[in-house]
Amino acid sequence: MAIFLTKDSKVLVQGMTGAEGMKHTRRMLAAGTDVVGGVNPRKAGSTVDLDGRALPVFGSVAEGMRSTGADVTVVLVPPAFAAAAVGEAADAGIGLAVVITEGIPVHDSVAFIARARARGTRVIGPNCPGLISPGRSNAGIVPADITAPGRVGLVSRSGTLTYQLMHELRDTGFSTCVGIGGDPVVGTSHIDCLTAFEEDPDTDLVVLVGEIGGDAEERAAAHIREHVTKPVVGYIAGLTAPEGRTMGHAGATVSGSAGTARAKKEALEAAGVRVGATPTETARLVRAVLDGRT
Known part of the structure; x- marks a missing residue:
């Protein structure tokens, strides 16, 4: 089992014909993802040969869905075109849109996330590494060779820390790892992922990675207390960040005492979450819990 992305997922790539799109499509294919084509209205009807596989280019997401049965799109277009790309995918009825693009204006993100929700499309991101269900499928830019399938779920605001925890726990493995993105507005929250992992019979434990800024982790702590067994x-991340300085993601902005790493840590611990001081210590805590030592 996995959440949001399975071995049966059929993936389109909006922006596949660009240099970054081709590079990451190759990586997805190498990970076993069923990439069924790309979308570029200017190159509709052509094909792109990636490592011996000819992938069709469609003029729209709707056309790609009709031709291939695609249910996932990975958005790798420049920021100026991201809102239109996600809106098109949502209007076509795609189930999942993974928005890798960074630098999208917040008002654009607010608009396309609302549009997607109204049409039943889940958005991961923007400004995220995507998600991977190891051994099944990989939608985005997450390295596929640093971990293995297992029974731990991971949800993270930070792409780099997603990779680090995947590597630290490569011997344990993961059901699904979701990088939700570090922008102030994202389509899928910690709470959304916690709910899905709680319902997944093959996820035994969840790793939650947060960072300074906003109140997402505090809200996740309240949800864990009431709904997660x-x-x-x-x-x-950010326990040693200097006060009054904006660091990292666009969402990592601390205002007064709100959004500090210490406040988030205390909220999670009050909800029964074991919180590590470093990624390595966090991995040790995961192993200890799985082994029944804590």
Whole structure:
């Protein structure tokens, strides 16, 4: 089992014909993802040969869905075109849109996320690495060779920390790893992922990675206290961040005492979450919980 992305997912890539699109499509294919084509209205009807596989280019997401049965799109277009790309995918009725693009204006993100929700499309991101169900499918830019299938779920605001925890726990493995993105507005929250992992029979434990800024982790802590029965282990980046300085993601802005790493850590611990001081310590806590030592 996995959440949001399975071995049966059929993936389109909006922006596949660009240099970055081709590079990451190759990586997805190498990971076993069923990439069924790309979308570029200017190159509709052509094909792109990637490592011996000829992938069709469609003029629209709707056309790609009709031709291939695609249910996932990975958005790798420049920021100026991202809102239109996600809106088109949502209007076509795609189930999942993974928005890798960074630098999207917040008002654009607010608009396309609302549009997608109204049409039943889940958005992962923007400004995210995507998600991977190891051994099944990989939608985005997450390295596929640093971990293995397993029974741990991972949800993270930070792409780099997603990779680090995947590597630290490569011997344990993961059901699904979701990088939700670090922008102030994202389509899928910690709470959305916690809910899905709670319902997944093949996820035994969840790792939650947060960072300074906003109140997403505090809200996740309240949700865990009321609704999550599986063990959760956390890590909050930014405990040593200097006060009054904006760091990292666009969403990593601290205002007064709100959004500090310490406040988030305390909220999670009050909800019964074991919180590591470093990624390595977090991985040790995961192993200890799985082994029944804590």
